[in-house]
Amino acid sequence: MKLYLNCFTLRYSAFTVIFSNRSTCLTMSTNIGIIGTGGIARNQLAPALQHVKGARFWSVLSRDKQTAASFANQHGAVAPNNAFDSLAAFLADPALEAVIIATPDALHAPQAIACARAGKHVLLEKPMATTLEDALEINAVCASERVRLAIAYHLRWHAGHQKVAQLLHSGALGDPHYARALWTWKSTDNSNWRAHDELGRWWGLAGVGTHCIDLLRWMLLPTNGEVTKVASVIDKSTFGGPHDETASLSLQFGDSVIADVTTSVKFNALSRFELYCSEAVVICDGTLTTSGGGSISINNEPLEFELLNPYVGEIQNFIDAIDGKARVAVSGAEGAKNIEILLQADS
Numbered sequence: 363m364k365l366y367l368n369c370f371t372l373r374y375s376a377f378t379v380i381f382s383n384r385s386t387c388l389t390m391s392t393n394i395g396i397i398g399t400g401g402i403a404r405n406q407l408a409p410a411l412q413h414v415k416g417a418r419f420w421s422v423l424s425r426d427k428q429t430a431a432s433f434a435n436q437h438g439a440v441a442p443n444n445a446f447d448s449l450a451a452f453l454a455d456p457a458l459e460a461v462i463i464a465t466p467d468a469l470h471a472p473q474a475i476a477c478a479r480a481g482k483h484v485l486l487e488k489p490m491a492t493t494l495e496d497a498l499e500i501n502a503v504c505a506s507e508r509v510r511l512a513i514a515y516h517l518r519w520h521a522g523h524q525k526v527a528q529l530l531h532s533g534a535l536g537d538p539h540y541a542r543a544l545w546t547w548k549s550t551d552n553s554n555w556r557a558h559d560e561l562g563r564w565w566g567l568a569g570v571g572t573h574c575i576d577l578l579r580w581m582l583l584p585t586n587g588e589v590t591k592v593a594s595v596i597d598k599s600t601f602g603g604p605h606d607e608t609a610s611l612s613l614q615f616g617d618s619v620i621a622d623v624t625t626s627v628k629f630n631a632l633s634r635f636e637l638y639c640s641e642a643v644v645i646c647d648g649t650l651t652t653s654g655g656g657s658i659s660i661n662n663e664p665l666e667f668e669l670l671n672p673y674v675g676e677i678q679n680f681i682d683a684i685d686g687k688a689r690v691a692v693s694g695a696e697g698a699k700n701i702e703i704l705l706q707a708d709s
C-alpha cells in the first residue's frame with residue numbers, strides 16, 4: 363500500500379481512492395503515461411488506451427512541451443499536470459503508475475530503467491533494446507524494483523492469429539514442418555532514425571522483422587522448442603547506410619522445424635504468414651499489419667475471426683498483469699531472446 367499525500371491519492375493494490383476538496387471518487391483505473399508522441403503513439407497507442415478497461419491516459423512526455431501539451435489535449439490526458447518535457451518531472455508524479463515507452467529503439471533502455479527505478483510499470487515498444495546487455499539490464503532492474511514489464515508485440519492480439527495459435531497448440535493442425543513470414547514497406551530515402559546507428563540498430567528488422575520473429579516463437583515454441591540456429595542474408599546496397607534494407611532469415615526451432623523471415627524497406631508487398639503442418643496449410647494474407655485485419659485460410663477454407671484492435675488487447679494485457687488478473691503475454695525475457703536472434707542475424 364502506498365500513501366501519496368501530495369496528490370491526495372491512496373493506492374491499495376488496484377484500488378485507488380482519489381480525494382479532492384470538491385469530491386471523493388472511487389476508481390479502479392491505472393494511470394498510464396506515454397513517452398514519445400510519434401507515429402505509433404499518436405495513431406495507435408493513445409487511441410487504443412481509450413478502450414482499455416481499468417486504465418486511463420494520465421500524462422505525456424515529449425522533447426517539446428508544446429507538443430506534449432497538444433498531444434495531451436488531443437488524446438484527453440486527465441492528470442492535472444499532464445504534459446512534460448523533462449523525464450525526471452514526468453516520473454516525479456506519484457499518481458503516475460505505468461508508462462508506455464514509444465521512442466526510438468536506442469532510447470528504450472535508459473527510459474525503461476528510469477521508469478522502473480521510479481516504481482512505474484513499463485510497457486515497452488519493440489525491439490526492447492539495441493543491445494543484449496541493455497535488454498538484460500532492463501529485465502534485472504524491473505525485477506529488482508518489482509514493476510511489471512511487457513514488450514509490445516501487438517500481433518499476438520490479432521484475433522485470427524490467436525485462433526491459429528490455439529489450433530496449432532491443441533494439435534488440431536498436426537505437426538508443424540515449416541513456416542514463413544514476409545513483411546515489407548517502401549522507404550523513399552534513409553532519413554528515418556532506424557536507418558542510422560545513433561537511435562537504431564536495425565532498419566527493416568527492427569521495424570517489422572522483430573514482430574515476425576516474435577510471431578514465429580509464439581507459434582512454434584510450444585510445439586518444437588526454442589530457436590537453435592539462425593542463418594541470414596542481408597542486403598544494405600541501396601541507401602549505403604549501416605542497417606539492413608532487405609533481410610532474409612532462417613530460424614530452426616528445436617532440431618527440426620525451419621521458419622523463414624523476409625523483411626525489406628525497399629518495396630511494398632502484401633504481408634503473408636504461412637504455416638505448413640502435417641494436417642493443415644495455414645495462409646494468413648495481410649494479417650501482419652497494425653489493423654487486426656487481413657484474411658486467413660486453413661486447407662483452403664476461410665477462417666472467420668473478429669476484427670479486433672490488437673493495440674487494445676496489448677495494453678489490456680499489461681493492465682490486467684498489473685492488476686494481477688493475467689500474465690504478461692510477452693515478457694522481458696522473451697523480448698531479450700528476440701534481441702539475441704536479431705543480433706545473431708545481423709551482428
Ligand SMILES: NC(=O)c1ccc[n+]([C@@H]2O[C@H](COP(=O)([O-])OP(=O)(O)OC[C@H]3O[C@@H](n4cnc5c(N)ncnc54)[C@H](OP(=O)(O)O)[C@@H]3O)[C@@H](O)[C@H]2O)c1
Nearest residue numbers: 398399400401402403424425464465466467487488489514
Ligand atoms: N508495435 C508496433 O506496431 C509499432 C509500430 C511502429 C513503431 N513501433 C515502435 O515504437 C517506437 C517508436 O516508433 P515510431 O514509429 O512511433 O517512431 P517515430 O514516429 O519516429 O516517433 C518516435 C518519437 O520518439 C520521440 N523521441 C524522443 N527522442 C527522439 C529523438 N532523439 N529522435 C526522434 N524521436 C525522438 C519523439 O517524440 P517527441 O517529439 O514527442 O519527443 C518521436 O515522435 C519504436 O521503438 C518502434 O519500433 C511499434
